[in-house]
Amino acid sequence: MMLDTHAHLDFSEFDADRDDVVQRMRQVGIDNLIIPGVSPEHWPKQLAIAKQYQSYFALGIHPWFCPENVDETISALTLLVSQLRECPRFVAIGECGLDKLYPDNWNLQLLFFEAQLALAHDVNLPIIIHAVKAHQEVLSYLKRHKLPRGGVIHAFSGSSDIALEYTKLGFKLGIGGLIMNPNAKKLLKTVSELPLDSFLLETDSPAMTPLNVTDKRNQPANAVLFMDKIATLQKKSSVLISEHLVLNAMQLFDL
């Protein structure tokens, strides 16, 4: 059994051939995926797709999609979370976080990130975090809001030192397409050095397409390539790595 812990299967890039994408994923041995939430406008379609494919899902507001009406949006998220809390496929808050490559709405990002950390704490769920050029800020928030169930820093690309700071706080690191890039030296070093307990397997489909694949979109089936690469870097067999990575996901998200 394998799991893609971060795939935006609801995005329009998959509207034309979503069934085929899911079938390809299953053919290569990936049984299921987690669809992260990104904004109130996206939630209805996200939930419909998650239901259709019986996928796991998270609910949240992504830093690129922060609406101006903060209080109203957080209330809507809180209400939806309470309505769906008992659904066994609802596994996390997010994706949320901070992205310095999108500096225009930085103050909104901070408000939404803090509110979602508080929500994850209140409802006792792990959190899926998008952190780009903002590890120091994210770490300082995580130290202030100690989350009992931790979470994942998705699409992690940083050094071993930063990775260890996160794992000390109960977080895992989502490893995806960037691992196929030989120039991602820091990430390759991190994946070869840290214990296997530190990682989750993910694609971030349709984004983060790895080098040397023909489809311009990333897709969940590609997670197998990343898993093999993690195995090479960790000098272990692919079977052992896949078992361990799925166990990490099952533990974090209580699947």
Ligand SMILES: [Zn+2]
């Ligand atoms: Zn994402």
